[in-house]
Amino acid sequence: MVYAARAELVTAKDPYFRGIMTDDYLPDGMWVLPVRSTEPKGAHVFFFDDGYGWLKYTFVRRTEDPQITVEQLFWLEYEPAVED
Numbered sequence: 001m002v003y004a005a006r007a008e009l010v011t012a013k014d015p016y017f018r019g020i021m022t023d024d025y026l027p028d029g030m031w032v033l034p035v036r037s038t039e040p041k042g043a044h045v046f047f048f049d050d051g052y053g054w055l056k057y058t059f060v061r062r063t064e065d066p067q068i069t070v071e072q073l074f075w076l077e078y079e080p081a082v083e084d
Contacts, residue, residue: 005030005048005055006070015059015068017044043071052076 008026009015017032026032029050035043047054053075060067 005046005053008048009046009055009057009068015044015057049075049077 004027008030017034030046030048032044032046035045035056041059043056043058045054045056053073055070055074056072057068057070060069
């Protein structure tokens with residue numbers, strides 16, 4: 001699941017996800033929000049696995065080598081309760 005989230009982020013047309021409904025192409029259970037709305041080019045949080053996991057990242061736009069830096073990663077793998 002973490003690898004799938006990373007692949008979606010790396011292949012995003014605009015890793016800042018600016019504008020309205022820009023993360024529509026992401027699979028169900030994944031969405032992106034800026035950490036601070038006052039810094040649209042600052043850190044963002046990418047939620048995956050219906051919110052059970054998230055990663056905080058920054059994007060450095062470079063002509064030759066764009067870079068996505070993951071600052072934090074959290075994933076609480078969900079397993080449904082099993083009745084005995």
